[in-house]
Amino acid sequence: MGLDFTVVPDYFGMLLLGMGWTVAITISAGLLSFFGGILFAVIALYGHWALRLPFRAFAFLFMGTPLLLQLFLIYFGLIQIGIDLPAFVAGVIGLGLHFAVYNSELIQASILAVDKGQYEGARTLGLSRGQTLRRIVIPQAVRAVIPPMGNNMIALLKDSALVSVIGVAELTLAAQQAISRTYRPFEFYLAAAFCYYIINLALEAGLRRLERRIAASR
Amino acid sequence: MTDQAFVTIKNAAKSFGALQVLKDINLTVERGQIVAIIGPSGSGKSTLLRAINELDPLTSGEVWLEGVQVNKTLPHRQYEAHVNQVRQDIGMVFQHFNLFPHLTVRGNITLAPRMLKGLSEDEANKLAEEQLAKVGLAEKIDEYPSRLSGGQKQRVAIARALAMKPKVMLFDEATSALDPELVEEVNLVMKQLAEEHMTMIIVTHEMDFAASVCDRVLFMDQGVVVEEGPPSVIFENPQEERTRNFLRKHLSR
Numbered sequence A: 001m002g003l004d005f006t007v008v009p010d011y012f013g014m015l016l017l018g019m020g021w022t023v024a025i026t027i028s029a030g031l032l033s034f035f036g037g038i039l040f041a042v043i044a045l046y047g048h049w050a051l052r053l054p055f056r057a058f059a060f061l062f063m064g065t066p067l068l069l070q071l072f073l074i075y076f077g078l079i080q081i082g083i084d085l086p087a088f089v090a091g092v093i094g095l096g097l098h099f100a101v102y103n104s105e106l107i108q109a110s111i112l113a114v115d116k117g118q119y120e121g122a123r124t125l126g127l128s129r130g131q132t133l134r135r136i137v138i139p140q141a142v143r144a145v146i147p148p149m150g151n152n153m154i155a156l157l158k159d160s161a162l163v164s165v166i167g168v169a170e171l172t173l174a175a176q177q178a179i180s181r182t183y184r185p186f187e188f189y190l191a192a193a194f195c196y197y198i199i200n201l202a203l204e205a206g207l208r209r210l211e212r213r214i215a216a217s218r
Numbered sequence B: 001m002t003d004q005a006f007v008t009i010k011n012a013a014k015s016f017g018a019l020q021v022l023k024d025i026n027l028t029v030e031r032g033q034i035v036a037i038i039g040p041s042g043s044g045k046s047t048l049l050r051a052i053n054e055l056d057p058l059t060s061g062e063v064w065l066e067g068v069q070v071n072k073t074l075p076h077r078q079y080e081a082h083v084n085q086v087r088q089d090i091g092m093v094f095q096h097f098n099l100f101p102h103l104t105v106r107g108n109i110t111l112a113p114r115m116l117k118g119l120s121e122d123e124a125n126k127l128a129e130e131q132l133a134k135v136g137l138a139e140k141i142d143e144y145p146s147r148l149s150g151g152q153k154q155r156v157a158i159a160r161a162l163a164m165k166p167k168v169m170l171f172d173e174a175t176s177a178l179d180p181e182l183v184e185e186v187n188l189v190m191k192q193l194a195e196e197h198m199t200m201i202i203v204t205h206e207m208d209f210a211a212s213v214c215d216r217v218l219f220m221d222q223g224v225v226v227e228e229g230p231p232s233v234i235f236e237n238p239q240e241e242r243t244r245n246f247l248r249k250h251l252s253r
């Protein structure tokens, strides 16, 4: 059987919907991984030990085990203890927390690299430790790691395909559904790959713009 | 404590581990006075200055500002609150400016007044404009620090400190990191503050500047005040051998 791409347009709407879900997951999980990353970094560096130790275990779990397993754990596992999350929410939480841990590593190192003159400048004006952290240190630390965090976002976009296994109708699952009806895996997987590529281009363009915008404020 | 001077440092001592950096230093500064601290590298000038606003707390001794003890012994939380409060009255200018690179000039100046003094956005903007006009940088209000020259950065740093309406200003070698041609613009701003009778304590390596603006000069060496007096005496007729040796090296530029 030869290749026949003429079937693809019939499933255009389906793929587009899948693309929409992929974008939605990437943005939601991306935001969670961004703010979660900041929160985790602060806990890891300044948290009370009673918070820091469980966090360590949690970070190890997320960095040292497969993301797929984490998604299963959140979606299927939590039901057993009475937490029944919609697939989309479970996917966002899994992806978001997973990448939050990676972002947190970046932000921690970046916080530690902020010049001590910045603390002194702020404390001398009368800012408290917390105010200095919130208004001076964290904004600078985050700016400094926008490029590597951007790479994490791109990885997140690609890994979002994994949430198809818990039944979120995102791009990969949409392609699979089209394939199950047409038996044309090559055409639809290629079409899906093309769609990912488009989203990726948009994401990278956005990141480059962001980097340019903050260039002066670093 | 009405018998006290505006700024009083009593029996100040400071050690970093085994290294004793300040040894029994006494210093009084009256309101509106300008005191220069000079001395060789490592003599403890910065440490003394940084003790005044508790950046480097003294090991023993007292620091008072207008009848309020700055280095009070208090339980942790109260100490933090106390220090955050008194620091609002003590402006400090650093060798390396320490401007906040992620904020514009406006943001640098308005941050603390807005957060700590509850100024509205309009009030804070007006304050920033006033202070910038004073240091001659009104047109730079929306620039980021990365776009400014060293001299401009330092003038913004001075404007930022002044925006808190401090009772005293501390300068730690405010011009040492600057290219020679940029020193004068910062010196001019400091001279202008002197004319407005701002109380200032100035650590400097610029003897000419110290001689021209200061009421009193302290010569420090190895953690002690070796000699102090009006600039005419310290620079033209120093009594101590150590002062003479130091000045011989630094005046013959």
Ligand SMILES: Nc1ncnc2c1ncn2[C@@H]1O[C@H](COP(=O)(O)OP(=O)(O)OP(=O)(O)O)[C@@H](O)[C@H]1O
Pocket (backbone or CB within 6 Å): B016, B019, B021, B039, B040, B041, B042, B043, B044, B045, B046, B047, B048
């Ligand atoms: N945080 C610190 N920890 C340990 N030692 C320190 C610390 N800060 C300063 N010192 C030491 O204390 C001494 C006095 O330092 P200080 O910075 O006050 O000197 P200074 O007179 O300002 O010198 P300079 O003219 O080079 O700025 C030096 O020997 C210095 O190495």
Ligand SMILES: [Mg+2]
Pocket (backbone or CB within 6 Å): B045, B046, B047, B172, B173
């Ligand atoms: Mg010094």
